[in-house]
Amino acid sequence: MAGTETRHKPLGLLAELTHRCPLGCPYCSNPLALEPRDGELDAATWARVFKEAAALGVLHVHLSGGEPGARRDLVDIAANAREAGLYTNLITSGVGITTRTMRDLWEAGLDHVQVSIQDADAVSADRIAGYRGAFQRKHALAAEAVRLGLPLTINLVVHRANIEHISDMVDLALKLKATRIEIAHVQYYGWALKNRSALMPTAEQVSRAVADVEELRSKHHGRIVIDAVVPDYHARFPKPCVGGWGRRSLNVTPSGRVLPCHAAESIPELEFWNVRDHSLADIWASSPAFNAFRGTDFLPAPCATCERREIDFGGCRCQAFLLTGDARATDPVCHLSPHHGRVAELAAVQEDMAYAYRRM
Numbered sequence: 001m002a003g004t005e006t007r008h009k010p011l012g013l014l015a016e017l018t019h020r021c022p023l024g025c026p027y028c029s030n031p032l033a034l035e036p037r038d039g040e041l042d043a044a045t046w047a048r049v050f051k052e053a054a055a056l057g058v059l060h061v062h063l064s065g066g067e068p069g070a071r072r073d074l075v076d077i078a079a080n081a082r083e084a085g086l087y088t089n090l091i092t093s094g095v096g097i098t099t100r101t102m103r104d105l106w107e108a109g110l111d112h113v114q115v116s117i118q119d120a121d122a123v124s125a126d127r128i129a130g131y132r133g134a135f136q137r138k139h140a141l142a143a144e145a146v147r148l149g150l151p152l153t154i155n156l157v158v159h160r161a162n163i164e165h166i167s168d169m170v171d172l173a174l175k176l177k178a179t180r181i182e183i184a185h186v187q188y189y190g191w192a193l194k195n196r197s198a199l200m201p202t203a204e205q206v207s208r209a210v211a212d213v214e215e216l217r218s219k220h221h222g223r224i225v226i227d228a229v230v231p232d233y234h235a236r237f238p239k240p241c242v243g244g245w246g247r248r249s250l251n252v253t254p255s256g257r258v259l260p261c262h263a264a265e266s267i268p269e270l271e272f273w274n275v276r277d278h279s280l281a282d283i284w285a286s287s288p289a290f291n292a293f294r295g296t297d298f299l300p301a302p303c304a305t306c307e308r309r310e311i312d313f314g315g316c317r318c319q320a321f322l323l324t325g326d327a328r329a330t331d332p333v334c335h336l337s338p339h340h341g342r343v344a345e346l347a348a349v350q351e352d353m354a355y356a357y358r359r360m
């Protein structure tokens with residue numbers, strides 16, 4: 001199984017440069033056990049990782065976190081990624097990067113910037129982020145990126161508190177001169193799982209939001225690209241998570257552990273290799289974690305005989321584990337899963353409780 005699947009080459013590398021972040025978003029995809037600063041890879045090791053990634057076929061790197069701006073050597077790291085020949089994208093909260101650093105990043109060859117926004121108005125946005133003043137700082141950074149001529153994408157994570165403001169947030173993205181907006185409903189791993197009932201939108205909110213997005217797409221056609229994903233818990237079929245396990249992408253944590261997806265550490269049976277001990281090519285081809293769920297041979301019924309199994313790979317392994325206790329199971333989001341009723345039950349639970357903010 002692994003032998004045939006290793007013919008696939010990874011295209012993207014998510015480089016989690018640090019788990020430090022000034023914001024406290026309750027839907028953060030980082031693990032609950034955040035990695036400390038003293039374990040972070042240094043810039044020279046990242047430079048080697050980028051070269052190895054390019055040699056492996058990776059085309060683009062996403063400099064992410066936490067907040068990548070928490071790294072004092074961010075500009076050097078970005079320069080090294082460009083030197084390795086990778087299309088370099090910065091994913092930032094917009095807080096922790098000054099306009100001066102933005103200019104230095106641009107001079108270092110940065111190709112693209114993604115800034116997250118939490119809501120269309122400052123009070124709500126800052127409440128969701130758990131950081132007063134974040135909204136204004138995001139504006140300033142986005143404006144600087146556009147002034148420098150960098151393509152800007154706005155990331156919008158949707159949940160119960162902001163799902164009715166999608167139209168206002170698209171207007172905001174247009175005002176910021178973004179060329180693209182990515183609307184992603186919360187995915188319930190890590191901190192988001194902890195906050196699930198506080199974040200979960202109602203079924204009515206979700207269906208209105210899906211209709212709103214369609215309308216906004218035609219209204220703003222040619223002005224901004226609107227990418228949107230149907231929320232997992234309200235879908236009939238699961239997403240082909242990360243384009244298939246160990247098939248298209250790699251995720252390197254701040255301390256150098258290489259994961260097939262950002263939430264893979266939630267599956268306790270997996271053994272991850274570290275870039276400090278192995279080359280990226282070795283990890284891609286031979287590490288136990290990458291070979292655990294490659295291909296579709298491991299999938300049980302109903303996936304085993306389903307014609308969609310090469311399309312969605314049975315859905316998300318992390319979600320299958322988190323909802324059924326078995327990482328090989330059909331993702332319960334699929335309406336054919338014997339556990340699908342559990343997803344419907346969870347989607348109906350909305351609680352007005354305080355967020356557990358993501359903190360170190």
Ligand code: SF4
Binds near residue numbers: 237302303330334
């Ligand atoms: Fe996908 Fe499995 Fe559902 Fe078929 S049964 S649609 S392969 S998750």
Ligand code: FES
Binds near residue numbers: 262315316318
């Ligand atoms: Fe891990 Fe989907 S998040 S496979």
